[in-house]
Amino acid sequence: MTDDRLAALEARLARLEDEQAIFQIVASYGPLVDSGSADEVAAMWTEDGVYDVDEMFMGDQAAIHDMVTGDLHQGLIGNGAAHFLGPAHVTVTGDTARAICHSILLVHHKGKYFPVRAGANLFHLVRTADGWKVHHRTTRALDGRAEARTLLSSGVTGRDLPEGHQ
Amino acid sequence: MTDDRLAALEARLARLEDEQAIFQIVASYGPLVDSGSADEVAAMWTEDGVYDVDEMFMGDQAAIHDMVTGDLHQGLIGNGAAHFLGPAHVTVTGDTARAICHSILLVHHKGKYFPVRAGANLFHLVRTADGWKVHHRTTRALDGRAEARTLLSSGVTGRDLPEGHQ
Amino acid sequence: MTDDRLAALEARLARLEDEQAIFQIVASYGPLVDSGSADEVAAMWTEDGVYDVDEMFMGDQAAIHDMVTGDLHQGLIGNGAAHFLGPAHVTVTGDTARAICHSILLVHHKGKYFPVRAGANLFHLVRTADGWKVHHRTTRALDGRAEARTLLSSGVTGRDLPEGHQ
Numbered sequence A, B, C: 001m002t003d004d005r006l007a008a009l010e011a012r013l014a015r016l017e018d019e020q021a022i023f024q025i026v027a028s029y030g031p032l033v034d035s036g037s038a039d040e041v042a043a044m045w046t047e048d049g050v051y052d053v054d055e056m057f058m059g060d061q062a063a064i065h066d067m068v069t070g071d072l073h074q075g076l077i078g079n080g081a082a083h084f085l086g087p088a089h090v091t092v093t094g095d096t097a098r099a100i101c102h103s104i105l106l107v108h109h110k111g112k113y114f115p116v117r118a119g120a121n122l123f124h125l126v127r128t129a130d131g132w133k134v135h136h137r138t139t140r141a142l143d144g145r146a147e148a149r150t151l152l153s154s155g156v157t158g159r160d161l162p163e164g165h166q
Helices: A002-034 A038-043 A059-067 A071-079 A146-157 B002-034 B038-043 B062-067 B072-081 B146-157 C001-034 C038-043 C060-071 C071-079 C148-155
Strands: A045-053 A057-058 A080-084 A089-093 A096-109 A111-127 A130-141 B047-051 B056-058 B082-086 B089-093 B096-109 B112-128 B131-141 C043-051 C054-060 C083-085 C089-093 C098-107 C110-126 C131-141
Touching: A002 A038, A002 A071, A002 A080, A002 A089, A002 A096, A002 A111, A002 B002, A002 C001, A002 C089, A002 C098, A002 C148, A038 A059, A038 C148, A045 A059, A057 A059, A059 A071, A059 C083, A071 A080, A080 C098, A080 C110, A089 A146, A089 B002, A096 A146, A096 B002, A096 B082, A096 C054, A096 C110, A111 A146, A111 B082, A111 B096, A111 B112, A111 C110, A130 A146, A146 B002, B002 B038, B002 B072, B002 B082, B002 B096, B002 B112, B002 B131, B002 B146, B002 C001, B038 B062, B047 B062, B047 C043, B056 B062, B062 B072, B072 B082, B072 B096, B072 C131, B089 B146, B089 C001, B096 B131, B096 B146, B096 C001, B096 C083, B096 C110, B112 B146, B112 C083, B112 C098, B112 C110, B131 C038, B146 C001, B146 C038, C001 C038, C001 C071, C001 C083, C001 C089, C001 C098, C001 C110, C001 C131, C038 C060, C043 C060, C054 C060, C060 C071, C071 C083, C071 C098, C089 C148, C098 C131, C098 C148, C131 C148
Parallel strands: A045 A130, B047 B131, C043 C131
Antiparallel strands: A045 A057, A080 A096, A089 A096, A096 A111, A111 A130, B047 B056, B082 B096, B089 B096, B096 B112, B112 B131, C043 C054, C083 C098, C089 C098, C098 C110, C110 C131
């Protein structure tokens, strides 16, 4: 009886810890990428992790590291930029999980700020010996394309998940 | 002694689970509404749930469903829109709860994004056999009106709660 | 054996509760400051708490209270403003903690909204008899200055923490 209650508590607590850990991983992306912390950004992903953005496909950790240290991103954060991610909606299923959130990219120019992109961000995460890691992240601009809307709905419901997220 | 410790743990854990569940419900609104998931948006509310926005009063689940499938909202998301809600501050009191957060509505137009509204969002939720549901949501634009400021303060403090939120 | 399991559960649960409490404190700042809730904003800090923003240094609770009731802030919220903070990344270490998040300040003007600032926000919190309190908050604009980027990275990694945050 006591054992059953302990086991139930342990399982419920583990689930909350998983959700919290994943929530925090997503919440760390903006601060890490806007500070140019290339090692830490890359370490959010598994070695073969994918980051698939509209204009850019990064097929492993090294490509993600290169994006952060690259001229385009360094120019952005050198002038001032905020990759502002919203609170993630997280769903854990055993040793995999998904998270979905909006993002806004604000860029600074001569004392003013411009929202140059709003996006849908779907994360597929896996449990590793080193904690939860992103295995696949797909980001699409909310510019009317149906694909971005599908990311948002599938992120919450789990239906019609795109390639790399099953 | 063991039983007391178990009971205390169970109560504390249940409280965290409630807060987490409500946080996630609020976090799901943006992704669901921006993807036009009318059924899922409506199901966030109780059948008699109210969604009271400045320019629009929706008095039950069916009216909320109609808003999502309606021309105005479909036009918004067809062109690209982000109903970006901030992280909710959640307070649970037994079988009811409230949550408060900011929101920004960004709309896409020809490759650019415009923040057309910033709002205060107060949720009154109730525990049902089907999980937590929104019973009343009041949203007001942060355009200087006192009512929006009262939503924000009452959402955190629990004082001066408006009609439908007691 | 049962005692060990109970103790482990209690420790894990306490950590989640701490993280959740701190997350909620950060999430309450925007609603409280945009509603002009000067007492509640000030009470987020310890009596000797510091709020260090680019253009303004507030060296104790009283100075923070004065900021909220002052002409500049009252003008902002009287016209409509959203101090929109992102979801905090929280790290608890015993009786101190840090939290890092982005912020956007949106101001309303004649029916339109303008993002006039994007910032990095680093919180140093301490556990008190009265719950977690902010002991030091540093906010810097993401306008290209290196200092803002250091806040973001140190907030996640704990390295190179600025004065007042050690």
